Amino acid sequence: MSGLEIERKFLVHKCDGAYREMAYASSRIKQGYICSGRGRTVRVRIRGGQGFITIKGPSGNGGMTRYEFEKEITLDEAKHLMQLCEPGLIDKTRYLVKSGKHIFEVDEFYGDNEGLVMAEVELESEDEPYEKPCFIGEEVTGDRRFYNSYLRQMPFAVWRDTLSEEYR
Amino acid sequence: MSGLEIERKFLVHKCDGAYREMAYASSRIKQGYICSGRGRTVRVRIRGGQGFITIKGPSGNGGMTRYEFEKEITLDEAKHLMQLCEPGLIDKTRYLVKSGKHIFEVDEFYGDNEGLVMAEVELESEDEPYEKPCFIGEEVTGDRRFYNSYLRQMPFAVWRDTLSEEYR
Numbered sequence: 001m002s003g004l005e006i007e008r009k010f011l012v013h014k015c016d017g018a019y020r021e022m023a024y025a026s027s028r029i030k031q032g033y034i035c036s037g038r039g040r041t042v043r044v045r046i047r048g049g050q051g052f053i054t055i056k057g058p059s060g061n062g063g064m065t066r067y068e069f070e071k072e073i074t075l076d077e078a079k080h081l082m083q084l085c086e087p088g089l090i091d092k093t094r095y096l097v098k099s100g101k102h103i104f105e106v107d108e109f110y111g112d113n114e115g116l117v118m119a120e121v122e123l124e125s126e127d128e129p130y131e132k133p134c135f136i137g138e139e140v141t142g143d144r145r146f147y148n149s150y151l152r153q154m155p156f157a158v159w160r161d162t163l164s165e166e167y168r
Numbered sequence: 169m170s171g172l173e174i175e176r177k178f179l180v181h182k183c184d185g186a187y188r189e190m191a192y193a194s195s196r197i198k199q200g201y202i203c204s205g206r207g208r209t210v211r212v213r214i215r216g217g218q219g220f221i222t223i224k225g226p227s228g229n230g231g232m233t234r235y236e237f238e239k240e241i242t243l244d245e246a247k248h249l250m251q252l253c254e255p256g257l258i259d260k261t262r263y264l265v266k267s268g269k270h271i272f273e274v275d276e277f278y279g280d281n282e283g284l285v286m287a288e289v290e291l292e293s294e295d296e297p298y299e300k301p302c303f304i305g306e307e308v309t310g311d312r313r314f315y316n317s318y319l320r321q322m323p324f325a326v327w328r329d330t331l332s333e334e335y336r
Contacts (some may be wrong), residue, residue, distance in 0.1 A: 007191070034203070034208055034210055034223060035202070035203035035205065035208065035210060037203065037205075040203065041201055042203060042210045042223070053221070053223075055202060055221075055249060055252070056229050057252045058252075067248060067252065069241075069243065069245055069248065069249055071221070073237075073239065077237055080235060081223060081237055081314070083225075084208050084223070084226075114257065
């Protein structure tokens with residue numbers, strides 16, 4: 001899959017873990033970054049025994065639109081490339097939740113980002129309407145603190161107290 | 169192709185352009201770098217209408233050994249990714265010359281690197297013997313000035329006078 005990606009990102013009300021029960025699928029994801037500077041990121045991901053390499057360009061329109069290129073690679077290649085990554089890996093479980101015509105991806109983080117739960121939805125156009133599942137909280141689209149490439153350098157543990165209590 | 173790459177690199181005696189006549193194939197190559205810092209490079213290449221993405225790790229053993237990952241991508245993807253590259257593209261013609269059991273890749277550069285001609289040979293092991301074609305000059309394996317990712321930032325035009333006259 002390659003093309004322009006339109007995404008909105010949200011914090012998640014964690015109190016009841018509703019997203020876990022509403023999910024139709026989940027998978028553990030580990031990922032690292034070969035590079036993540038100047039708005040371009042080159043990511044290596046292992047997900048359910050499959051490897052992927054993903055390149056994203058700089059964000060446009062308040063962080064909503066971004067060119068994304070993705071190719072599947074072998075698990076062996078992914079493991080080799082993971083060793084080339086900048087220090088700090090991202091480790092999370094991704095839950096997929098259907099809502100109307102859309103799929104919300106809910107990421108529950110571990111390690112230095114323990115406690116952080118975020119959701120993303122991919123849209124066809126920037127003003128496309130969508131149904132918000134009950135667990136969706138404050139929108140954080142375009143807020144760099146919540147980029148995975150940023151969380152690697154500045155993990156949630158360091159700044160979680162700046163968020164209101166329901167999101168910590 | 170992915171794996172450990174063992175390569176030796178040489179300057180080329182250009183006086184008679186012998187490599188052009190000895191070549192069994194040639195192709196024009198344009199390439200850019202998504203990132204090229206800290207020994208890791210992510211390269212986008214267009215060669216004969218095909219696109220490639222290549223990731224190389226840091227060099228070992230005096231620049232002779234390097235992990236390399238390469239995947240073919242569509243021309244359209246390569247053109248998009250080229251737009252994300254750091255400023256400065258590399259433009260060259262690559263000539264392939266057989267010598268004994270090996271193939272020497274001879275790169276003739278254009279643009280800001282006009283005048284530079286280099287050759288590389290890939291080996292199975294670091295001490296594998298090989299036959300040097302007549303045009304092969306001084307070895308420059310591991311000399312960072314001759315890395316394509318470095319030539320992009322510090323082109324040959326800037327420092328060609330530091331080489332002896334036969335290589336300018």
